[in-house]
Amino acid sequence: MSKYSEINLGEISTYSIKDRNSKVATNAFAKAGKVDTSAFLNCLPDILAAADLKELITACKAAKAKDKPIIIGMGGHVVKCGLAPLIIELMEAGYVKAIVVNGSVAIHDYEIAYFGNTSEDVSIALADGSFGMAEETSFGINKAISYGSANGLGLGEALGEALLFDAPNADKSILANAARLNIPLCVQVALGTDIIHQSKHADGKAIGDCSLRDFRIFCLQVANLNDGGVFLNFGSAVIIPEVFLKALTVARNIKGCVKDFTTAVFDMNMHYRAKVNVVQRPVETGGKGYYFIGHHEIMIPLLIKSLL
Secondary structure, three states, X not given: OOOOOOOOXXXXXXXXXXXXXXXEEHHHOOOOOOOOOHHHHHHOOOOHHHHHHHHHHHHHHHHHHOOOOEEEEEOXXXXXXXXXXXXXXXXXXXXXXXXXXXXXXXXXXXXXXXXXXXEEOHHHHHHOOOOOOEHHHHHHHHHHHHHHHHOOOOHHHHHHHHHHHHOOOHHHOHHHHHHHHOOOEEEEOOOOOOHHHOOOOOOHHHHHHHHHHHHXXXXXXXXXXXXXXXXXEEOOOOHHHHHHHHHHHHHHHHHXXXXXXXXXXXXXXXXXXXXXXXXXHHHOOOEEEEEEEOOHHHHHHHHHHHHO
C-alpha cells in the first residue's frame, strides 16, 4: 500500500459524446479510389526531397514485390486529418504487414467508428475540466481492453475486434480493418497520456498487459524488416520513435541480423526523436532513412496514391 494519497477518479464528472462539439467528422475524410500520380512524379526534379520521395516509392514497391514487410507507425493527427480511408486502401492492396500506433490513434479511430466524429476543442474543455470526459469513449475502450487482457489479446487486436463486431462506421476504422485483414495493429500506450486513463473505468493492469503484449508482437514484426523491409512513421514525434528503437534492439538481440531496410518519417516539423530514432540510428548498419516535412493531409495521400 502506497504511503501517498491518490485522487479519486470515481468522482470524475463525465458527459455524453453526443453532446460534445467535435471538430472532425467522416464527411470530411479523404476519398479512396484510383488516382494517376505518375505524370506528377515524372515532372519532379531528381533533386533533394523530390529525389528522396521517388527513392522511397521505389523501395516500398520493391519491398512488396519481395514480400518484405512495410510497417506503418502513426500518431493521432493522421486520423484527425481524415486519412483513414487511404491507410485502409493501402492495407487492402497488400502493402501493409503491420501497424504500430500511440494511444491517441486508438481513441480517435474508436470515436470515428462508433460515433462518426472526433476531436474536441481542447482549449475550451480544459478550462472547465471537461476535456476528455466523454463517457462512451472511456467506458467502451476500457471495457474492450479489460476483455482483451482476460482473453490474452493485444490492445489493438481487442479494440479492432470490438469495432469490427458492431461499430456503425467500421469501414472507416483502421483498427477494425486491421482485424478484418489479419494485420497486427499494436497500440503502445504511455500511461497518463490518453483521455481514457482519467476515468474510473481504467484498469492499469489490463492496459499494461495488453500494450506490453502488443510490444512483443511488434518486436517480431520489426525482426522481419531485415533485407528490404520498410518502416514508415506518420506523425508521431515521441512515442513511436522510442518504441521502434526498443523493438529494433530486441529484434537484433533475439533474432540476430536486422539491417538493410528503409525508414522514413512524414511529419509537419523536424523532431529530434523521429530523426535520430527512425531516420538515422536504425540504418547505420545498412539501409537508408528519409525525412519529409509537410502537412499530413497532403504528403501522406501523395505517398499512398503514388504507391497505388
